[in-house]
Amino acid sequence: MPLPDALLDTEAPHAASPGMLGRAGAAMVTHRKWVFGVWLLALIALGSAAPTVFTSLAGAGWQANGSESVQVRELAQQHFGGNSSAAVQVVVHSDTASIGDAAVQQTLADVAAVFDGDSRFGDVVMPQPGMTISPDSHTGILIAGANASTDEMVKAVDDVKDELTALSTDGIEVYPTGSSALWSDFNVANHDAMIAAELISWPVTLAIMVLAFGSLVAAGLPLLLTVAGLVASAGGLVLLNEVTPISVWAMNFAMMFALALGIDYALFIVARFRDALRHGDPRAAVAETMDTAGKAVVLSGLTVLVSLSAVLLVPAPAVRTMAVGIMMAVTFVLVATMTLLPAVLGALGPKVNAASLPYAKRQHHRSPKFAAWGEVLHKHPWPFAVVSVGILIALALPVLGLKVAMPSITVVPEDAPVRQGYELVQAQFGDGAPGALQIVVPSADAESTAATASTVDGISMVTPPQQAQDGSDYALLQAIPAVDPSDESMGTILQDLRAELPRSALVGGAPAENLDLQQALNDYLPIVIGIILVLGFVLLLVALQAPLIALLGTVVSLLSTAAAFGVAKLIFQDGHGSSLLGFTPQGFLDGWGPVFFFAMIFAIAMDYTVFLLATAKEHYERSGDPKAAQVDGLAHSGRVIFAAAAVMVAVFFTFALSDPLPPKEMGIILGVAVLLDAFLIRLILLPVLLRLSGHGAWWSPAWLRRVLPSISFSH
Incomplete structure (x- = not known):
């Protein structure tokens, strides 16, 4: 019809x-x-x-809540003066002067002074021989611990990075880097x-x-x-x-x-x-x-x-x-x-x-x-x-x-200070140096953990155990990968490390958080x-x-x-x-x-x-x-x-x-x-x-x- x-x-x-x-x-x-x-x-x-x-x-906020890597960051922040993945790494480099020279030492002192009085930053650790001083002694990494959440640490870097980069002179370069600086x-x-x-x-x-x-x-x-x-x-x-x-x-x-x-x-x-x-x-x-x-x-x-x-x-x-x-x-x-x-x-x-x-x-x-x-x-x-x-x-x-x-470091412009510092660390310390894996373990298992970690394929160096500063029964180790943190093999390295270390050991760090x-x-x-x-x-x-x-x-x-x-x-x-x-x-x-x-x-x-x-x-x-x-x-x-x-x-x-x-x-x-x-x-x-x-x-x-x-x- x-x-x-x-x-x-x-x-x-x-x-x-x-x-x-x-x-x-x-x-x-x-x-x-x-x-x-x-x-x-x-x-x-x-x-x-x-x-x-x-x-x-x-x-920030780029993390998997409840993951092993987040646990490591929280433990490092609580017991090790904030030396976690959120810590700020300040790279100081000179083509002509070594880290021990007076001019470079003064620059390092000026960098440390920037963090003084700011409660968001934890302990400041000067460059250490064999760990954060390059083999040729022309590059050092000062570490300012994280004493706040990852979001607050990014804001903290926002507040100080211009002051830090302004410390660069004709002969000395200063670059804030690390995860917080990256974000x-x-x-x-x-x-x-x-x-x-x-x-x-x-x-x-x-x-x-x-x-x-x-x-x-x-x-x-x-x-x-x-x-x-x-x-x-x-x-x-x-x-x-x-x-x-x-x-x-x-x-x-x-x-x-x-x-x-x-x-x-x-x-x-x-x-x-x-x-x-x-x-x-x-x-x-x-x-x-x-x-x-x-x-x-x-x-x-x-x-x-x-x-x-x-x-x-x-x-x-x-x-x-x-x-x-x-x-x-x-x-x-x-x-x-x-x-x-x-x-x-x-x-x-x-x-x-x-x-x-x-x-x-x-x-x-x-x-x-x-x-x-x-x-x-x-x-x-x-x-x-x-x-x-x-x-x-x-x-x-x-x-x-x-x-x-x-994302890798390439997501930021080539002239960004964090990328310049990152590439300088790689050139002076090795491809994996900017992405150290952190291991938190009970003190009794620290030595065996360090020995085992050093045998894992893809790990180029393991730092000596660092005891917790607050007297708690923890030790912190840094495992340096042999590859760039964004390399496809990082997933396998992390998986092997976690599988071979004692059950009491927790593995984190910026690459682990990403993975x-x-x-x-x-x-x-x-x-x-x-x-x-x-x-x-x-x-x-x-x-x-x-x-x-x-x-x-x-x-x-x-x-x-x-x-x-x-x-x-x-x-x-x-x-x-x-x-x-x-x-x-x-x-x-x-x-x-x-x-x-x-x-x-x-x-x-x-x-x-x-x-x-x-x-x-x-x-x-x-x-x-x-x-x-x-x-x-x-x-x-x-x-x-x-x-x-x-x-x-x-x-x-x-x-x-x-x-x-x-x-x-x-x-x-x-x-x-x-x-x-x-x-x-x-x-x-x-x-x-x-x-x-x-x-x-x-x-x-x-x-x-x-x-x-x-x-x-x-x-």
Whole structure:
């Protein structure tokens, strides 16, 4: 039986009473002065803390809580004057003078004076012959113990490193190095890179917004939303840091996601509002918009939050707090989208189209070009399905050979003091000298432990046992590897050392902390992936009430994610295009990438899935016709997905210009993921799957419909 014309006309207004989100949106319009007032007060309160975000947040936290290496660091800090992996090593070198010369001794005394009176530093140990003085006596390492947490030690190095490097003269060089100094220099380089990328991405974003909306006023709304989310997130992270240390990386990722998702959500809402405005007054248009596009935005936001929440299982403070930063940004952007944006749209009304470009006045929400594209896909589904799946599988195959490891010293610029000091130590003391393994053992087992450690393959030297200073029954030994701390064989050396030493001996040090963290990330990766996939499927199932399309939406998101990591393997592990991108490949992907980037990429992929499928379901509910769902779903969401993807790709690829490798990895991997997902998945493969599955895409058994909450996207 043919459907009534009113149902077939997807552009016709609908008289259905607004749902919960529609009523909430209308209330935001009615009480917009209150909404503006509350947001103004919130932004003033949080904004007052926001400027200190990069100086307030923590700098380290790269550890596996509860691991053997963390136990060693805590014992060394407690019983050995802070001579742990977090201690600061100051390299003093002269080409002409020896360590015993008066000028060098004076420089060492000046270095020691920098640490005096600062409670964050423990015992200061001058260079020792046979241990921290080079064979030619031209290089010495002064050690300032760590008397605070790893995060506080990074801040402590931030405070003193300029004073230390200023002690260099024409004949004497001074370089602070060690783990704490590494994170200090890296955080500075990373912060500078993030700010530079943001400065480039904002004007590019505005240009894309103007082209997408054709109106300066409409184009400015996503940026308004983003600024509100950013300011609130920055202030919120500063306040949260007073309760628990938050990694400075949390703000970096929050900046990126607030910009990307804020624009995504605003695009979807504003585009729908401009269409609904043709059917009624601004308040009714807001109600219709929030009842349709608003539901998709809420679902998208929940999907992002759920994906990132799985990362909180990983027992690494830095990784957890990065997830917290993004979740906070997404939450603020989502709240602003559901409260501030409707109030602004209601206040603007038809003025949302002010300052329009000529072509925009002829632009409709239903794109004829994407409708035509939908017709092409409907007529010829198989060729497009085979080609898109073939490309994605081909790109995903390299992921089978992906290697991961924690970043090496090459992640900081060549002129960074920590890298200069590191390379000087290697040149004077041996490749493994910057990454000494520390062994804490009961005093009774110290001599036998030293003898055994010296026989382990890959250990070039073991220092004599050092007794605990507080009288406790512990001894500390340093085992110097024969290879660079980031060498692939370090894992085997650590494993052999732990296997052959007495059970009472604990092995740690900076290389061991990296390897223990890498092992924890590897162990939790399948758990995180499993949770994200299951929860992503459940959210789609609840929203769409259709198990087949919810499953297909989840699987294709996984496919695009695998393809993005395959490309990452080719670029960052194998080095393809490295000269063009301006970096030296490490031979692996940074170890935190798979866990964290999987959550981020999958969240973004599901973002587009929700936009497309929610729109398609809206048209299926209206017409009962799977072709209308596929073609009109693409016609009404294609332009938004295209514009949102263009913005995200532009935002992410600006980070490819960064000098530090991790932001470059992040930008390129996320940019490639969005590129593949938006164009091969959302604009080709998923519409083709809707075409091939027909009514089955939207079928749901009666028992499931009774169990699931009733959610409708039609208005």
